[in-house]
Amino acid sequence: MTSxxxxxxxxxxxxxxxxxxxxxxxxxxxWQWARTAQTQRALLDAARAVFTGQGFAExxxxxxxxxxxxxxxxxxxxxxxxxxxxxxxWQDYQQAQEAAASEAVARARRAGVTDPFELFSAGAxxxxxxxWQHRDLAVLFYAGGGPPGFEVMKRRRAREWLGQNDxxxxxxxxxxxxxxxxILTSLIGEGGQEVAAxxxxxxxxQVIDATLEYxxxxxxxxxxxxx
Numbered sequence: 409m410t411s412x413x414x415x416x417x418x419x420x421x422x423x424x425x426x427x428x429x430x431x432x433x434x435x436x437x438x439w440q441w442a443r444t445a446q447t448q449r450a451l452l453d454a455a456r457a458v459f460t461g462q463g464f465a466e467x468x469x470x471x472x473x474x475x476x477x478x479x480x481x482x483x484x485x486x487x488x489x490x491x492x493x494x495x496x497x498w499q500d501y502q503q504a505q506e507a508a509a510s511e512a513v514a515r516a517r518r519a520g521v522t523d524p525f526e527l528f529s530a531g532a533x534x535x536x537x538x539x540w541q542h543r544d545l546a547v548l549f550y551a552g553g554g555p556p557g558f559e560v561m562k563r564r565r566a567r568e569w570l571g572q573n574d575x576x577x578x579x580x581x582x583x584x585x586x587x588x589x590x591i592l593t594s595l596i597g598e599g600g601q602e603v604a605a606x607x608x609x610x611x612x613x614q615v616i617d618a619t620l621e622y623x624x625x626x627x628x629x630x631x632x633x634x635x
Contacts, residue, residue, distance in 0.1 A: 448486050450476040452500065455493045460544040464494055464554050491555030498558070501545045502565065509534040513576070524577045525627045529620055531576070532596050536619060539600035540612040546604035569593055579631065588631035595622055 454476035458467045469490055473483055487493045512534035513527050521527060539546045552559065570586075573593050579585035599619030606612035 444486075447478065447482060451478055451483055451486060451493065452497060454478075455497055456545065459494060459497065460548050463551075464490075464548075494555055495558065495561070497545065498549055498554070498561075501542055501549065504542065505535055505538045508538050525624065528573070528576055528592070528627070529623060532599075532620060532623060533616060535596060536600055536603050536616045539603040540606065540609065540616075543604040543606075543612075546600060550601045550604065566593075566597075585631045588626075592623060592626060595619065595626070 451472065454472045455467075457475060458471045462471070467490065469480055469483060472490075472493070473480055476483075483489075483493065487496055509531040512530045516527055516530040521530070549562075570589055570593050574586070574589045577589060577592075579589055596619065599615060599622075602615045602619075603612045606615055
């Protein structure tokens with residue numbers, strides 16, 4: 409899961425093609441930077457194929473480096489091992505989701521949208537679309553079975569997501585509002601899992617629309633308040 413009410417921070421390198429090196433470096437430094445980024449990209453792409461095809465537990469370092477055309481020493485130099493490579497992929501995925509959702513909310517705000525439901529829905533739709541676009545990774549991370557400590561990282565990230573959505577929806581700090589944002593956030597997370605598991609783009613689109621309709625129904629009544 410991810411949040412869409414903040415600017416994402418850079419972690420490792422993006423799931424998209426590597427960016428150009430920073431300006432001001434000499435030719436040798438730029439070449440070395442590009443070579444390092446290219447090696448990391450090859451290892452991440454290979455790990456993505458191996459992990460999503462075999463699962464984390466069954467995947468081996470040998471499979472990854474063979475697919476990347478690299479070496480075990482290079483993998484350990486850049487990532488430290490299989491567990492760190494898995495976490496790097498997860499962080500890449502999180503960053504891509506955050507960037508897409510944050511931009512969707514920012515775009516809605518630039519268009520003059522102020523309604524919390526519309527802003528939340530814009531971010532949610534971008535997040536859900538990302539679950540389809542990167543469905544191989546989404547399925548991998550939703551399935552569990554990652555390295556030791558991964559589930560703790562996911563729970564910590566989920567708590568951060570709740571806090572960001574709480575701020576986006578401008579809710580008060582009451583137990584009822586906290587429960588409300590937890591339900592909405594969990595709904596998006598479950599919707600993302602179903603989107604990733606869809607067999608066709610059309611089916612994924614239907615799941616996205618259904619998820620956002622459930623969100624609309626929940627938000628129409630607002631958070632429950634005791635009598």
